[in-house]
Amino acid sequence: MLLHCNASCCTSTFSLVSSSLRRHDHPEDSQDTVIRRRHNARSLSLFTRHNQNLKQNKNLNESQETFVPPRHVDDDRSKLLELSLVTRRTPQFPGSIYAQSASDPDIASSLPSLRKFLGSDGDEDEGESEREMIAKALEIRRKVTKEIIKESLVRKGKFGITYATNVTDRLGEFVDHVMIEAAALKRLPEYSETRFNIRARTVIEDSNFVPLVRWLKYHEFSYNRIGKIICMSKGNLDSIRIMIEWLKTIHVKGEFIGVAFLRSGDNILQRSREELDEIVEYLESNGVRRDWMGYVVGRCPELLSFSMEEVKTRVDFFMKMGMNQNDFGTMVFDYPKILGFFSFKEMEKKISYLKEFGLSTEDVGRLLAFKPHLMGCSIEERWKPLVKYFYYLGISKQGMKRILVVKPILYCIDLEKTIAPKVRFFQDMGIPNEAIGNMLVKFPSLLTNSLYKKIRPVVIFLLTRAGVSQKDIGKVIAMDPALLGCSIGTKLEPNMRYYVSLGIRIHQLGEMIADFPMLLRYNVDILRPKYSYLRRTMIRPLQDLIEFPRFFSYSLERRIIPRHTTMVENRVNFKLRYMLACTDGEFERRVRDKVERRERFEAGLDSEDSQLLDDTISDEEVASSDSPEVEED
Secondary structure, eight states: OHHHHHHHHHHHHHHHHHHHHHHHHOTTOOSOOOOOOOTTHHHHHHHHHHHHHHHHHHHHHHTSSSOOOOTTHHHHHHHHHHHHHOSSOOOOOTTOSSOOOSSSHHHHTTSOOHHHHHOSSOOHHHHHHHHHHHHHHHHHHHHHHHHHHHHHHHHTSOOOHHHHHHHHTTOHHHHHHHHHHHHHHTTSGGGTTSOHHHHHHHHHHHTTHHHHHHHHHHTTOOHHHHHHHHHHTTTOTHHHHHHHHHHHHTTOOTTHHHHHHHHSOGGGGGSOHHHHHHHHHHHHHTTOOGGGHHHHHHHOGGGGGSOHHHHHHHHHHHHTTTOOHHHHHHHHHHOTHHHHTSOHHHHHHHHHHHHTTTOOHHHHHHHHHHOGGGGGSOIIIIIHHHHHHHHHTTOOHHHHHHHHHHOGGGGTSOIIIIIHHHHHHHHHTTOOHHHHHHHHHHOGGGGGSOIIIIIHHHHHHHHHTSOOOHHHHHHHHHHOGGGGGSOIIIIIHHHHHHHHHTTOOHHHHHHHHHHOGGGGGSOHHHHHHHHHIIIIISOOOHHHHHHOGGGGGSOIIIIIHHHHHHHHHTTOOOOHHHHHSSOHHHHHHHHHHHHHHHHHHHTTOSOGGGGGGGGGOOHHHHHHTOOOOOOOO
16 A cells, blocks of 8 residues: 555656646647657756746847847857758767757757748848858858868878878869859759768769879879869869870970969960960971970970960061071070060060170070070169179170170179179289289189189199299289189199109299199190100200290191291201290291391301390290290190
8 A cells, every 4th residue: 555655646746747847848738748758858858948948038038128149149050050061970968959960850859940040030130140150151061071072082092181181271262163063963853852961072073083183193293283283173173184194295294294284374274285286386397396395385384375376476576586496496495484484575675785785686686595594684683783893893895795795694693692702702812803804804704613612722722732822823813714614633733743744843833824824724635745846856955944834835736846947947046935936927037137147147247246136035025926826625
């Protein structure tokens, strides 16, 4: 009896609680219905009470004149959108308030209505809020699309998660394209009931996105370039593969394929293959060889964005300067940018500036054919400061023209970093500015030699190994600046050793170099027969060579032997200086005067002092008639 009474009490108590809960949840219902117990009845009871409190608060707020929405509404909206658009559902557990699956209608009923947060009164504030929520929804949908693309790269492309993330982060426009195409698929009957994730994967598979990324990576494209190129295609990924295959037919290789894509403009993928073939054939007909075309296009992809008329106009621009097809072809190969990188106005301005040095149109054409990099130099930043600096060194306009013609690369190199340090080095050696200017005009290649790898080592060699004194080093460099361009190991050192082997001491060699710096630039094979003829045939002492080192500068067959033969036949003798440092007419006159003086002396008509007349000839007279025949390598 006691157990029966307890059971009856419990049953009645549960009925009262259930009736109370039904009255609170549905006050409008007059019939008592029994709520069946579910596995999450306790959570459902708490959620029911939570809704009851919200309804009571709503009734209280509606009685007031103004309505202040709770602060957590915006957060709930964002959470709702994220929960409704995420690709992967989080595991549910008993007691969850928001369900993330719509498969069970009872559970789905716990998901708040989207319309509740988008508003239904039509107010302006609600309209703005609706637009904001739509923008947030699109952003979340875009994130979902990126996750799907990343998942496709990892699962089907077998890419690493880091690489897939790097590529996906650079596919902004392609992500939008996939999102739009996936939304459009919903209009088709076969996709009307499918989820967005399935439709997005279908779009990615149909576009062959993953195989294309794999192919581009195989061709050494970085993920930056892969992202940019795919975005350029505007969804037509097949055009990328077609264009790359065409670039290979004209020998564009390696990383320059990507360069050609990114620098040729957005319309490169929209151009037909016939248009591009026409451009290539026209350039080939004007001297640009077929096997050069890949090099040219890879370094000047702007050519692929030009129309055929513009390409013809640019080619005619250079042909009118007197270039032939060979000159034009080699010019384009040496500097492809000259054909498509600069505007006509810029090129005409630079050509007009070059003409101010006294060059004709044909001269400018030959100059550009030889060194087309001039077209890439700035007038204001490169040429004008260099011209002003040359004036400071005393170089005339004619000298600047010679530098431009002989070594035009000097007008392309940096003044402050390359030219000025070398000039200061020469100034520190005691060479005047005028002499430096003459050095540059005489030997413009001097400024292209490295200061620390070429010029300074040669100067140190002359001072320490060749015997040149400190006071003469400036004179030596000013007289023969080409000496600074010689190799120490293959030219200067062997010559120095040869002179020392003849019995010349180091200090004597230094004096000989100061008198005639070219001594160290001759080929030893040319020096040996001359020295042998001097010592064995002419029977001259070594001192004569030390006093007149220019002996090695004259031709053995054309000057030394003929004049020595003449002296032997006429039984006269001269020092080497008076024998060689004069013209043929002057030499004949000296021989004739010497013979006449000897005959007069033998006849007793002249004194012995007249025989020394040839020794009193001044050095200035010798220098004025000195015209050595230089023999170099």
